[in-house]
Structure formats: C-alpha cells, structure tokens
Amino acid sequence: MQFAPLSIGKVHVGLPAVQAALSGYSELAMRLVARECGAPYAVHEVVLDMNVLQKGKLQRRILSVPEQDHPVGGQIMGSVPDNFGAAAREFVRGGYDVVDINFGCPVNKVLGRRRGGWLLQDPDTALAMVDAVVQEVGGEVPVTVKMRRGFDDSPEAEQRFFTILEGAIARGVSAVTVHPRTVVQKYVGPSRWEFLTRCKKHVGDFTLLGSGDLFSAFDVVAMLRETGVNGVTIARGCIGNPFVFTQVRELLEGRPALRPTCAMQRAAILRHWQLAVPYYGNERTALPHVRMHVIKYGQFHREPIWARDRLVSMRGPEHLLPLVEEVFHDRFDEGVARELGPADAVIPGISSCTE
Secondary structure: OOOOOEEEOOEEEEOOEEEOOOOOOOOHHHHHHHHHOOOOOEEOOOEEHHHHHOOOHHHHHHOOOOOOOOOEEEEEEOOOHHHHHHHHHHHHHHOOOEEEEEEOOOOHHHHOOOOHHHHHHOHHHHHHHHHHHHHHHOOOOOEEEEEEOOOOOOHHHHHHHHHHHHHHHHOOOOEEEEEOOOOOOOOOOOOOHHHHHHHHHHHOOOEEEEOOOOOOHHHHHHHHHHHOOOEEEEOHHHOOOOOHHHHHHHHHOOOOOEOOOHHHHHHHHHHHHHHHHHHHOOHHHHHHHHHHHHHHHHHHOOOHHHHHHHHOOOOOHHHHHHHHHHHOOHHHOOOOOOEOOHHHOOOOOOOOOOO
C-alpha cells in the first residue's frame, strides 16, 4: 500500500499523517511526545492573532520553539486582516516552519466574534486575511489554510467554500486542510469523506489534506485510499494515543499495527509530565493540562471503564505517578504486543475546537 511522501511547500514531512492543531491540547509537551512516537509534523494549538502580538508571558510561550520541535506549524485565528499579517510575521520570527490560517473552528464564542468558521460566510475578508499573511511572510515559510466544507449545507455556502479555496490557492498558499463537516454541524453526525474526494479532484495536483473521524490508524489509511488526499491531520484520534502515528506507518509499510503496551503508555505519560512541568512552571499548574491527556490514555486499557474511574480520581500532583503505575501496570498486558484491529478504535468525546 504505497502513498507518496507528504510535503507542505518546501517543508518535507514524509509520513502523510500529522498532528492537527488541537485547542487546549497541542502545546509543546503533547507535540514532543507525539514526535517521539512517530509524528513527523505537528501544529501548535490555535492562538488568537492578538495573543501573538501582545508582549508578555503568553506571547513568549507561544513563540518559544525549541530545536526538537521541528517542523512545526503555528495556527492563527482572528477577524482583522492587518493583525493576521503581523501575527504571521511574529510566527516566522519565532521559528515556526509553517503558518496556518484557521477558517474552521465551530465553537460558538469564536463564531460570535466573527473568527474561525464564521469567515467561511465572508470570502472577501477571508481572502484579505490570506493575502495579508502571504504578503507578510514573503515566501520565507509555507502558508496553509484550515477549512470546513462550508458554514452550512446550503448551495450558497458551498459556493463560498470553493471561492475561498480557489482564491487561497491563487494567492499562493502551499496546502489546504479540509474537514468535511459544516460549521453549523460542529461534531454531530459523520463527516462526508466523499466531499474530500470532490475537493481533491477539483484542485488536481495541489496539496490537499483531509481530517474528520480519524480515530485509528485504519481510519487514516482508509481516508488516504478512498479520497485521494495527499495527507491527513489527526486531531481527536491522537489524544491519549500518540502511538497512532507509528501504527499508520506500520500499516502503510504492509506490517501489522501493534497495540501499545502498558509500559509504552507509562513511558509516554511520564515523558509528557516531564515536559509539561517546566513548560507551565510547576507541577500544580501543569497538572490540569496533563490530567486530561492521562485520562484519555485509559481508552485503550483492557478495562477502560475501571481505568477511567481511577484516573479521574486524580486531584493533585502527588496522585499522578501512583495512579499511572496502578492503572498501567504490566499485569494488564497479555505477555506480548497484540496486533491492533479496527474494532480497537475509540471515539473520544471532545467538544473543543480540535478538527
């Protein structure tokens, strides 16, 4: 099962499966753990353009890109084209390899401020934002766009989608990611992969990535095969499962994908904790961010309901290591690494702006 290596402009990615921008999740610690588990490229969680521009602790954290976090994309969201261009310039100065524009977030508070997916209703403003970013970046790094298949299911919304898609390509973006749900749909109902097929045929050789309902390595391979997209961005499907990237590689190379052992899960969680504490400043500040990841690791446990019940009991940093040792103890393994099957996919219940 052969697929061409993925490139985003001049940035070589290789494996056609990357970690998406996950609001509230894909900060430095998650990205580095994913890389160590096989992710070739990751995108920082979406940030407001003004947070990139306003000096302070948050700006310094956003623009701090360590050597081991490459290639990495920075995703921005806002409503003013001039701010978008200036924020893109700061991303480049901070060391990001790609600047990604968010026209897909369906969260109500984002839409109420005319950001994210709301802009799919306003092609003029959306394309002015693309113009501002492309001109400000000046070819130093690739520019990409994240979209949903329209604001709603109306023919007018679909027409506006293609106006923005074609306009972004004409202005020089290097790739577009399409999530085939509407903004109004949010995460309800299946994503329409057939729309990705239409989009790929429409753009020809241009680099198109797909997302939506990718909850296992088998889903990733199926999307690549069925739609013809050049790559996929994994969002909810990699929370608590950074191993999915290696599993995708195994399937694409004709080898069986293996379920992670408890030892592998323990090691990944402890690595996440090790990275998160200095990133957030101390253990107590880091805990809420790490805790939500740890709970998701329990979805692949042999006793997932028991595992979740134990993990949600975590209240302080002093509980993390004992609970991880208890829940992911070697006794829960079957003695050998077991081959993963399509039935092992678990759909996480995430409602934030993730895909």
